[in-house]
Amino acid sequence: MARDIRVLVTAGPTREHLDPVRFLSNASTGAQGAALAEEALARGFAVDVVHGPIEAALPPGARSHPVVSALEMLEAARSLHPACDVLIGAAAVSDFRPREAAPRKVRRGGGVWTVELVPTADILLELGKAKGTRVHAGFALETEDLVEGGLRKLREKGLDWLVANSPEAIGAAAGRYWLLGADGTREDLGQVTKRELARRLFDAILGTLSADQAPGGSCR
Ligand code: C5P
Numbered sequence: 001m002a003r004d005i006r007v008l009v010t011a012g013p014t015r016e017h018l019d020p021v022r023f024l025s026n027a028s029t030g031a032q033g034a035a036l037a038e039e040a041l042a043r044g045f046a047v048d049v050v051h052g053p054i055e056a057a058l059p060p061g062a063r064s065h066p067v068v069s070a071l072e073m074l075e076a077a078r079s080l081h082p083a084c085d086v087l088i089g090a091a092a093v094s095d096f097r098p099r100e101a102a103p104r105k106v107r108r109g110g111g112v113w114t115v116e117l118v119p120t121a122d123i124l125l126e127l128g129k130a131k132g133t134r135v136h137a138g139f140a141l142e143t144e145d146l147v148e149g150g151l152r153k154l155r156e157k158g159l160d161w162l163v164a165n166s167p168e169a170i171g172a173a174a175g176r177y178w179l180l181g182a183d184g185t186r187e188d189l190g191q192v193t194k195r196e197l198a199r200r201l202f203d204a205i206l207g208t209l210s211a212d213q214a215p216g217g218s219c220r
Helices: 032-041 072-084 122-126 145-158 194-213
Strands: 006-011 045-050 065-066 085-091 096-098 117-119 135-141 163-164 174-181 186-193
Touching: 006 072, 032 045, 032 194, 045 072, 065 085, 072 122, 085 122, 085 194, 122 135, 122 186, 135 194, 145 174, 145 186, 163 194, 174 194, 186 194
Parallel strands: 006 045, 006 085, 045 065, 085 135, 135 163
Antiparallel strands: 096 117, 163 174, 174 186
16 A cells, blocks of 8 residues: 555644744644654655644654745645645644734834734645645644534535544644544544544545545546
8 A cells, every 4th residue: 555655744833924023823833743744654655744833853754844934834835735645734824914024023112013914825725726636634623513613624625534623632742533534434533642643544544545546436
């Protein structure tokens, strides 16, 4: 099965600069992306990781593509996407960016600083337009209605697989997860480590890849 499978992972947070020293971001460490890269390498796959500023170390063997903003992440992922068989969006992309970043550090003396935020590009949604026969998977962090919210994102982003989790997973070694599939799978994975989650997700992804190759499946 370990034919030349190429996996593209987005990982970690993005930063959207307000001025040269301040930014909007989140607490993502990149640990899930690193665990996915480890699992992919252990299975003999080639791995590209497009990541924002991360604390987690990527495994040797993973090709690292560091970026800062959501737009840079989209551009890097877009250039690697045509060659990949599997895309996993594990990045905690900032959903908003300032309409305009101040070119110089904004001083406190000026009183109230009003910033207008506009949505950033949705990387999985954009790459979904060129999905072809690739397998696409994503993550959804939900504070309520984990499964319902996850299923909505699975559909909206045209994904094959989606892992839904609650916010405790951020920065932690483990979390509580659901695995949702476009094939109707709704599996409560319970409390598992990020590496175990990566193993379960790759099992699911490989199932989709081999179903596509089976007689009657679409030709890859
Ligand atoms: O933020 P949201 O809950 O919609 O994220 C769900 C999935 O979409 C995640 O896999 C995330 O990496 C991806 N995403 C993205 N680009 C965004 C926002 C989210 O690729 N701007």
